[in-house]
Amino acid sequence: MVSHKTTRRNLLKTVGIAAGAGLAASYLGACARKEDTKPATAGGTAQEMASQQSSGTSGELTPDLIDKAHETVVKQFPAKTEGEGCLPLEPKIDGDVKVYELVTKEVDWEVKPGIKIKAWTYNGMVPGPILRFTEGDKVRVVLKNELEESTSIHFHGLFVPSNLDGVTYVSSPPVKKGETYTAEFVVRNKPGTHMYHSHHNAYEQITRGLAGCVIVDPRDGKTFGETQDVVIMLNDGALGYTINGKQFPATKPIVAKKGELVRLRLMNVGQLYHPFHLHGMPMKVVMIDGYPLPQPYYCDTLSLNPGNRFDVLVEATEVGVWAFHCHVLTHAESQQGMHGMVTAFIVQE
Amino acid sequence: MVSHKTTRRNLLKTVGIAAGAGLAASYLGACARKEDTKPATAGGTAQEMASQQSSGTSGELTPDLIDKAHETVVKQFPAKTEGEGCLPLEPKIDGDVKVYELVTKEVDWEVKPGIKIKAWTYNGMVPGPILRFTEGDKVRVVLKNELEESTSIHFHGLFVPSNLDGVTYVSSPPVKKGETYTAEFVVRNKPGTHMYHSHHNAYEQITRGLAGCVIVDPRDGKTFGETQDVVIMLNDGALGYTINGKQFPATKPIVAKKGELVRLRLMNVGQLYHPFHLHGMPMKVVMIDGYPLPQPYYCDTLSLNPGNRFDVLVEATEVGVWAFHCHVLTHAESQQGMHGMVTAFIVQE
C-alpha cells in the first residue's frame, strides 16, 4: 500500500533547468521510487514498445507496457531537440526606426527527439521570433521570402494601415518567391499581446509554422508586477500538437521560484480549440486580445480558441512540478503515455 | 390548424418525478393530443423502426417514421435504467479525518434502456460518487484499484501537495492492479466545484467513466440562496454522449417548484466542447473553476469546455418542461429523435 501524507518530505527538490533529459529523473525521483522496486517487464523506448506491441495479437498494450510507456516518456522530459522557437528578435536601428528582418524558409524542424518534419519558418524557427515593440515605436518589418511559393505577413491584432494588413489581393500583394516586402508603421496599440502570421494560403502556411508573437510593451514601463514573461503559442497540423513548436517530451517547462508572479501570453494558431489546464494553481486572466479585462477572473482551465490571445498571471505559490496541458485528452495522452500538448509549470523552493 | 394561445390551460401539470417512464406521458399529454388523433403509420420502438428502415430502399426514414421515432423516444423519458451516478459518498470518520473510500472496477453500465457498455467506474457508478468536503477539512481518499491496469487519481482544481497530484511518474506513482493508494490532505480551497479523475492512460480511463465531482462547501454555510444543488457532468467517448453517465431518454430531469433557485454545477470531462442550451430561463454564471466571477452574467447557452466547471443559478420562474441540451445538434438529435445529451428542467406550479 502506498501512503502519501501531506508532509513535504516527498516534495521535489528542483535543481535548475539546464541539465536536459537527466533533469526529469531528478525531479521525478521521489515518485518513481515504487517503480524502481517493481520494474516493468519491458525495457527500451516507447518506440521499441510500440514495435513489440504491433507484433502482438491484441492490438493493445499490456498493463505493464502502458505503465512503462508512460514512465519512459516522462523521464525524457524536458527532452533536448535541435532548434528553439519564440526567441526575441533584436531589431537593427535605422535613425528613429527599429528594423526587424524576417526570412521565410523551409527547414527540417525537430518536434521531438528524432522526429524531424519539414517546417516553414520565419528565421529558421517555429514559432517565429518574437517581435517586441514599445508603444509609439516607429517600426519596419522586412520580410524576405525564400519559400518556393508566395506568402504574406498579417499583423494580427495590431493597428496598421489597411494596405499593410497582409490579406493578399485584398490589402496587400503576395510576396513571391525571392521577393522582399517591407511594412513600416507606427505602433498605435496600447501594451498587449498580438501575433503575426501568413495570410496567403494560410491554412498550409500557418500550420506548417509561419506564425509568431508580437508584444507591445508600455512606454512607461508599467507591468502587472510580473517577474517572468513567457510566450506560449499553440499549433496543430503538419507539426502535430505543439507548444512553441515542440511536442512533449520536447516541450520546455516554465520554471519559477516560489513567490514569483509569472505572466503567460497564451495564443493558438491551430485549427482546434485547446482548453489548457494548469495543475496546482489558478490563472488570473487579465487581458484578452491585448485589451485589459475590466474585471479579471480566475480559472484553472482556459479555452484557447484559434486567433485569441490571453494574458494570464500565475502566482507561484505551490512548490512542485505541475502539469500544464490541453484537456482534450487525445491531444495530450494515449496508451503510449503523454504526448503533444503537455508541459510543466515548475515551482522551486 | 393548430392554434396555441398564451393561456396557461395547456401548461403541463407536473405530478412528481418518482413514476418513471410513465411520467413523460403525463407531462406530455397536452401536446401529444394531436398525435392521438392522427396516429403515425408505424408502432413499436425506435429500434424496431430503425430495423424497418434498414430493410427499406431509401436509406432515410419516411416523414411519418421520423415523427413516430421522435414521439417514441420522448415518451420513454425519463427512462428507467440500472445504476445511477453522481451519488454522494458518505465519509467514514477516523478521529479528525473524513475518509472517502473509492474502488475502481469494471461494470456493465446501462446508458439507456437495454444498452449496457463495459464502463470503468469508481464504486460501480458513472460518474463516480460526489466527494463533498468542507473548507478546512482534513480528508483522506483511499483508492483501491480493481481494474486490470494501473490508474491514478488527480484532484482537478484542488490545492494539494505536488506529490498527491496524480500525474503518474510526474507527481505520483501509478496505482497498479490490486493496489491501494491513499491521499491525505487539508482542504485549502475556498467553496467551489471541482473534479477528480484518473491521470494515467487518461484518454481511455476518463472516457470510460473514471471521473467524479468534488464539492467544497463553505465552513460558514453561506450559499447563493439555492434551494437545490445539482451536479451535471458531461462525457463523450466509449459511453456515448452522456449527462451523468446516461443518454437520453435515460437522463434524469431537474425538477423544481416555481420560485426555487437551482444551482447547477456543470462540468465536462469529454473530448468535445458542448454548448449547453437551457430553454425557458437564463442561467446566471456565478463561478468558473471554483472561483467566483467578480461580475456574474446571464446567458442561455454555455459552452462547457473540457476541464472547466461552471456554477450557475437558475431562477425557476417559468412553469413547464424545458429542454436542456447540447446545441451541437448531432450530440442531441437525429432522424430517430432526440438522443444523447438531452435532459429537461421541469418547473412545477
Added chain:
Amino acid sequence: MVSHKTTRRNLLKTVGIAAGAGLAASYLGACARKEDTKPATAGGTAQEMASQQSSGTSGELTPDLIDKAHETVVKQFPAKTEGEGCLPLEPKIDGDVKVYELVTKEVDWEVKPGIKIKAWTYNGMVPGPILRFTEGDKVRVVLKNELEESTSIHFHGLFVPSNLDGVTYVSSPPVKKGETYTAEFVVRNKPGTHMYHSHHNAYEQITRGLAGCVIVDPRDGKTFGETQDVVIMLNDGALGYTINGKQFPATKPIVAKKGELVRLRLMNVGQLYHPFHLHGMPMKVVMIDGYPLPQPYYCDTLSLNPGNRFDVLVEATEVGVWAFHCHVLTHAESQQGMHGMVTAFIVQE
C-alpha cells in the same frame, strides 16, 4: 522590392456597394497593381484551375496557380448570387397583434456563383427573415409547413409559455406537411438578440437552413448609439460554411463611413465553433444571449459557439477593407484561395 509606407496614398477609395462583382476590383486596385505587371501563368476561374490541377500529376497547385486562385476569388467579391437571407419581415396588423407569416419550403439556394443547393427555408430565404419585435408587443407567428416532412418552431432565447416552445412531443406537436401552426404571445424579453429555428429533426432541418434571427427592440428606443445594426448568422452543414446563407465570395460586406458605430448581432446555428476574427478594429462585446454584460470587454476574435448570440459594437475608426472571417483556417482558405466563412468590414472615408 515592394515598399509600403504608412502614408494613406494607397488606401482604397471606396465607392459604394451596389456595383456587384466589379466592386472588388475597384476596392482592390491599389494592391493588385503588382500582379498586373506579373500576370500568373494561368487565366480563368478557380474552377478551371482546379480542373487543370486535377489532370496534373502532383495533386497540388503550382505556386503561380495558388496565387491566381487567390486573386480570382477575391476579385469576384462581393459576387452576385440569386437570393438574399436575413431580410426583415414586415408584420401584418390584426387589432393589437403584429402577425408574422412564415412558410417553410424547399428552394434551390445559390450559395456562391453557379452553386445551387436544395435548402429548406422560411419564406424562400436562408437564413429566414428577421422577426423584429418591440418589448411588450403582442405577436402572432403563423407557420405554414410546405416541406415534405414535419417541422416545428422554437423561439430560442425568448420567454414563451412552455406549450409554445417548439420541442416536438415535449412542448409542442409537430407541424405536419401542409399544416399551419400559430404561436401567439406577449414579448416579455428585454431588448436583445435571439433566434428561431426548427426543433424537430433539427440537425437536418437547421443545417439545411431553417433558422432565423429574432430582435427585440426597446420600447423607449434607447440603443448603444449604433448607426447601423447588422445581423450575421453562421451555419455549417448541407450548405457549406456560410455567413447569412452565402459562401465567400458571395458573402455581403459590412460597409460603414468612418466614425460610424456598427452593431453586429453575431450568432451561430451550425455544429462547429467559429472563432471570428475582425481585422483592423476590435469588437466591444456588450451583450450575450440578449443579456447586457455588466462589464463589456474588447476583443478582436470572438468564439461563436452554437446557440449563443453576441451583440458587439465596432467603432469604424480605420479606413480600409478589413477581412472578417473564421480563424479556423479550413473554414476560410485553401490553396484555391479564400472560401466559406469570409467577408469584409469596409470603412470608407
